[in-house]
Amino acid sequence: QVQLDESGGGLVQAGGSLRLSCAASGRTVNMYNMGWFRQAPGKEREFVGASSWGGLRTDYTDSVKGRFTISRDSAKNTVYLQMNSLKPEDTAVYYCAADTSSSWPPRRLDEYDYWGQGTQVTVSS
Numbered sequence: 308q309v310q311l312d313e314s315g316g317g318l319v320q321a322g323g324s325l326r327l328s329c330a331a332s333g334r335t336v337n338m339y340n341m342g343w344f345r346q347a348p349g350k351e352r353e354f355v356g357a358s359s360w361g362g363l364r365t366d367y368t369d370s371v372k373g374r375f376t377i378s379r380d381s382a383k384n385t386v387y388l389q390m391n392s393l394k395p396e397d398t399a400v401y402y403c404a405a406d407t408s409s410s411w412p413p414r415r416l417d418e419y420d421y422w423g424q425g426t427q428v429t430v431s432s
Contacts, residue, residue, distance in 0.1 A: 316426030329403030366412035
């Protein structure tokens with residue numbers, strides 16, 4: 308079992324950047340596909356991006372391609388979501404999640420077994 312703890316959210320102006328962290332405990336993140344999701348008020352939780360176990364592959368939803376990047380630091384057992392050129396429509400609670408399967412890419416919520424508590428990102432116009 309793995310526990311996930313997100314941090315790094317906050318308020319930023321449009322065009323700015325934030326880096327979210329997802330610190331894992333209990334198991335190494337390199338054993339899992341790691342995903343990032345977000346949920347805006349009144350909307351369903353949606354896939355943002357994923358990093359394959361071992362960190363060799365990444366996948367992103369079209370709306371964030373070229374702006375968001377997922378990376379891993381094995382020594383810190385942490386996964387990051389670097390968000391650049393932020394837009395007001397990126398405003399949401401962001402969640403990291405761990406997928407214990409080997410399927411790729413894991414874009415559905417039900418493919419993930421463990422979730423963090425979320426961190427709020429607000430982008431002002």
